[in-house]
Amino acid sequence: MGLAYAARVGAPPKSNCPRVARNYGMTASTEEPVQRTAAGWRWLLYVALAIVGALLTFVGARAQQKATDDATFRKLIDSYCAAWSTGTAEAPAKFYAKEDGLVFYDVAPFAYHSWKEYHDGVQKEFLEGASEIKLTAGKDLKVSRRGTIAWMTVPMHLMEKSKDGKTTEMDLRYTGIWEKRGASWVLVHEHLSTPAAGS
Numbered sequence: 001m002g003l004a005y006a007a008r009v010g011a012p013p014k015s016n017c018p019r020v021a022r023n024y025g026m027t028a029s030t031e032e033p034v035q036r037t038a039a040g041w042r043w044l045l046y047v048a049l050a051i052v053g054a055l056l057t058f059v060g061a062r063a064q065q066k067a068t069d070d071a072t073f074r075k076l077i078d079s080y081c082a083a084w085s086t087g088t089a090e091a092p093a094k095f096y097a098k099e100d101g102l103v104f105y106d107v108a109p110f111a112y113h114s115w116k117e118y119h120d121g122v123q124k125e126f127l128e129g130a131s132e133i134k135l136t137a138g139k140d141l142k143v144s145r146r147g148t149i150a151w152m153t154v155p156m157h158l159m160e161k162s163k164d165g166k167t168t169e170m171d172l173r174y175t176g177i178w179e180k181r182g183a184s185w186v187l188v189h190e191h192l193s194t195p196a197a198g199s
Contacts, residue, residue: 065145073143073152076185077176079136081156087127089119097179097186105191107172132161137174148180156192170194 076095083092096104096115104112110119127133129198138155156172177189 009116030076051184063174064115069143069150070141072185073150073178076178077137077141077152081137084135085133087130089123089127093119094184095187097181102188104187105193106190107170107192107194126160129162130160131163132159134159150178150180150185152176152178 014043080092080095083095093115096102096118098115100114102114104115104118106112106118106122109121112121114130127136136157138157141152141154143150143152153173156174158168158170158172160168160170162168171194173193173195175191176187178185
């Protein structure tokens with residue numbers, strides 16, 4: 001009976017709607033590269049943040065070191081000037097390295113080649129004839145440091161009253177090269193000069 005009915009009615013009409021192929025693997029294969037790409041971007045972001053953090057830490061540390069060095073050498077150069085202002089070469093001796101061969105340029109004479117030579121020369125040529133000396137460092141102090149070596153530039157002003165009553169005022173340009181030995185900084189070279197007349 002069923003066969004006769006089917007013969008009369010005929011085969012069921014074909015649907016005009018296209019069949020959608022079911023491919024369950026397609027979704028998984030599409031999501032996998034997206035996940036890998038997202039993971040890659042996250043990794044790059046972490047690396048970038050780490051680099052930025054390291055740079056900020058480095059810059060902050062350098063700025064803090066610079067501030068510390070500026071304060072250290074300001075105190076050092078002010079103490080140096082106060083020592084020379086005592087009018088003897090004994091007081092500033094602690095600021096100088098003592099080995100032979102170190103060169104120190106003064107206003108006059110041209111150069112000294114050890115602290116002993118410097119000490120004796122300045123004492124004789126300058127300090128013995130002065131009744132009062134006042135050496136001061138200006139505000140424009142510049143300091144650069146690389147490990148245990150530092151160099152500074154600073155303008156200075158010298159006032160000298162001689163024993164015959166004459167007062168001399170002099171502006172100086174100062175450059176000092178310092179080396180850290182143990183806990184102390186000592187001068188291994190310095191250069192004092194005066195601007196040319198009219199400059």
